[in-house]
Amino acid sequence: MTATFHDLKDKSVFITGGGSGIGAYLTDGFLAQGAKVAFVGRSDASAFCDEMEEKHGVRPLFIQCDITDIPALQGAMDQAAAAQGPIAVLVNNAANDKRHTTLEVDEDFWDWTQAVNLKAYFFACQRAIAGMKDAGGGAIINFSSISYMMGNDGYPGYTTANAGITGMTRSLAREFGPDKIRVNAIAPGWVLTDKQKEMWVTPEALEAHLERQCLKDSLSPEDIVGATLFLASDVSKMMTGQAMVVDGGVVVTG
Incomplete structure (x- = not known):
């Protein structure tokens, strides 16, 4: 950790998908700042919570649920607020970039891609905002992707949701x-999580993507943590409505 955001200490933070991939690094990063972290995920994260408790001396609150079940998601947020105080920081991180082609998509698959990648984000924001209004403010960080900015093919439902x-x-x-x-x-750009390495990273694909980056190092989950902490902290108190790109310099904004 190269920076300390003092105002994040004791803040109540809620992260979707906080037990694996980029989300696990976010949980770790917020705990390192002294925040109280709750997260949801579909798979059991007890072992990860054990690891975090051993590392930081405090255990994150894990609530198992599928974020496409909106009552369960909002109920988990209520449970987290009751246990750790009103949610001051919401991080909508969970997503699924399952590959697909336009002509094979049916209504059920389309509805699922939007449910996991967009609908859950909206209703998590809705629930968090209600509590943040009462508390006098808060910070929400929604994870999108440069995939739609690049006009990528291979997952049109995913890029639509990210836009x-x-x-x-x-x-x-x-x-x-x-x-x-x-x-x-x-x-984020192409972050080399374990899932990405297992399913889609090939030497050829990685070489081609690095060629498009200004910075020639591949992105790791750790590279996304600092930007998230910055947007959660009052250090960025006059930043809102922005899309911060962390991709090694593939796309440009402004």
């Missing part, structure tokens, strides 16, 4: 700015 996340982020930032609730997005 929607950016639009939703801007609208919520405008609507709830008067309540001192900041809403920003992070758009």
Whole structure:
């Protein structure tokens, strides 16, 4: 850890998908700042919680649920708020970039891609905002992706949802700015999580992607943590409605 965000100490943080991939590194990063972390995921994360407790001396609160079950997701958020105080920071991180082609998509698959990659984000924001209004403010970080900015093929439902996340982020930032609730997005590049390495990373594909980056190092999950902590902290108190790209310099904004 190269920076300490003192205002994150004792903050109540809720992360979707916080037990694996980038989300596990986010849980670790917020715990290192002294935050109280709760997270949800579909798979049992007891072993990960054991690891975090041994490392930080405090155990994150894990609530098992499928984020596409909106009552279960919002119920988990209520449980976290009751246990750790009103949610001050929401990180919508969970996503699924299952590969697919346009012509093979049916209505059920389309609905599922939007449910996991966009709908759950909206209703998590809705629940968090209600508590943040009462508390006098808060920070929401929605994970998007540069995939839609690049015009990638291979997962049109996913890229559609990620474009929607950016639009939703801007609208919520405008609507709830008067309540001192900041809403920003992070758009990572190709982060080499274990899942990505197992399913889609090949030497040829990685070489081609690195060729598009300004910085020639591959992205690891640790590279996304600092940007998330920054947007969660009051250090960025006048930033809202923005999409922060962390991709090694593939796409440009502005």
